Amino acid sequence: MRPLVTALGLIAAWEILVWLAGLPPYILPPPSRVGVVLVERFDLLIEQASWTAGEMFLGLVLGLVLGSALAVIFAASAAWRRWALPLVVVSQAIPVIAIAPLLVLWLGYGMASKVAMAALIIFFPVVSSLYDGLRRTDPGWLELARTMDASPRAVLLQIRLPAALPAFASGVRIAAAVAPIGAVIGEWVGASAGLGFLMTQSLARGQTPLAFAALTILCLLGLALYAAADRLARRLVPWHPHQGD
Amino acid sequence: MRSAHIVLDGHVVAENLSLDFAGGRTTCLLGRSGVGKTSLLRHLAGLLPCTEAAGPVAYMAQRDLLLPWLSVLDNVLLGYRLRRDGAQHRAAEPRARALLAEVGLGDRLHDLPHTLSGGMRQRAALARTLCEDRGIVLMDEPFGHLDAVTRLDLQDLAAHLLQGRTVVMVTHDPLEALRLGHEIRVLSGMPFSVGPVIAPPGAVPREPGDPALLALQARLIGELRRLS
Missing domain, CATH: 3.40.50.300 (P-loop containing nucleotide triphosphate hydrolases)
Structure with a gap:
């Protein structure tokens, strides 16, 4: 409840600041004006938002699936660790955002380049969180499994993977937080639809209030995605104490 | 040795x-x-x-080493789960239930370990060790x-269950x-x-x-x- 009051206070301060400073709406529109645009252009905003939401969601799913698969492969195979793991680590030095124009060049202005961008940007946090979790299994559990004559496969599936779920859950949260960045960057670089596209278009035409309205929807989308991921993460590890509980 | x-x-x-x-x-x-x-x-x-x-051998460490995502019953049957032998697993289940009843956890079979006290967890670990049925x-x-x-309670229980x-x-x-x-x-x-x-x-x-x-x-x- 209190953070909501703080947010409302900040919005009020913004309104007063614009009014006192006499700023024109194409520089900084007051929240009341943004609200009006939100209502008037609701259909347009929702249509563009559905594109962006689709890109975020598909990118998140793709990144989670590919990242988890690679983490499990690294945990299971020493050869993969030796030949490919250093490469994955070093690849983090590449600013992924710089690849966005290339993705648009290869995959076009449609959804595919944004999905790829979002998947790419969350790929490493997912790999590293799950792989870390798989590596840090309680040695006591592994020894217990050894005295029980468990095969490496059974140990991986029944002990190491479930034991890594808390680490994976934090990876999912990070992924949900950064997936929108990938989608929006992709739209800025080159797109024909989406909230990021709408923002660049309306700013270029001096329709700053519409850009702010798109930004508002984008924030809500990001929050919704994070909340969904957080719920999923909690369901994955019911035995684990959570932050804020 | x-x-x-x-x-x-x-x-x-x-x-x-x-x-x-x-x-x-x-x-x-x-x-x-x-x-x-x-x-x-x-x-x-x-x-x-x-x-x-x-x-x-069946090995019981200082820590109970119960897996937090498995129920008490599944923890006791861990060896059978890990060996992936369905027939043996089914055959061992009544014994696991009986052992848990003997250690006083007969009504907690489906609870997760984090809901148990330290003494209860150690009793579950004892049941798991005995369920392995090793020489x-x-x-x-x-x-x-x-x-x-x-x-002292657990020592009494262990002495009784480890007979023979x-x-x-x-x-x-x-x-x-x-x-x-x-x-x-x-x-x-x-x-x-x-x-x-x-x-x-x-x-x-x-x-x-x-x-x-x-x-x-x-x-x-x-x-x-x-x-x-």
Whole structure:
């Protein structure tokens, strides 16, 4: 409840600041004006938002699936660790955002380049969180499994993977937080639809209030995605104490 | 166990060690912290590098090592789950339920371990160890971190459930060794040597208030102090 009051206070301060400073709406529109645009252009905003939401969601799913698969492969195979793991680590030095124009060049202005961008940007946090979790299994559990004559496969599936779920859950949260960045960057670089596209278009035409309205929807989308991921993460590890509980 | 060398992190813990354990009985290995009791037990379990297990063993560590995502019942059946033998798994389930009832967890079968108290968790671990049904049971200070009364309760329970099994238990608590051990051997020195067999009179679990037991406890404590 209190953070909501703080947010409302900040919005009020913004309104007063614009009014006192006499700023024109194409520089900084007051929240009341943004609200009006939100209502008037609701259909347009929702249509563009559905594109962006689709890109975020598909990118998140793709990144989670590919990242988890690679983490499990690294945990299971020493050869993969030796030949490919250093490469994955070093690849983090590449600013992924710089690849966005290339993705648009290869995959076009449609959804595919944004999905790829979002998947790419969350790929490493997912790999590293799950792989870390798989590596840090309680040695006591592994020894217990050894005295029980468990095969490496059974140990991986029944002990190491479930034991890594808390680490994976934090990876999912990070992924949900950064997936929108990938989608929006992709739209800025080159797109024909989406909230990021709408923002660049309306700013270029001096329709700053519409850009702010798109930004508002984008924030809500990001929050919704994070909340969904957080719920999923909690369901994955019911035995684990959570932050804020 | 014949002519074993136990090395841990470059230190020789034991040299040319030969030990016999009485079949169907409980042998308690008593020694102060750091003497190498746990290493000896891990050697027997085949958990140290370059060692083979002494045979099929069930191992109970100091910590309960219950898997937090499995119910109490599934934890007790962990060995069967890991060996992925469906027929054996099904055959073992009634035994797991019976064991859990015996350790007083018959009404907590489907609860997750984090809902249990420390004593209950250790009882579940005891049930898991016994459910394995192996020839040799190895126990590493299994009740070390429980409060005194819970510890006595669990010792009674363990003595009852371990009847007829070959058990090697290491402990630093002379009273625990005297209550549970058909045979007691004192470990001392660096690398450690194993003292002669001490066989206290009477059936296990022995009463903690028995004057003969307390006299023996005083003697063991004296010995442990002198040896260090």
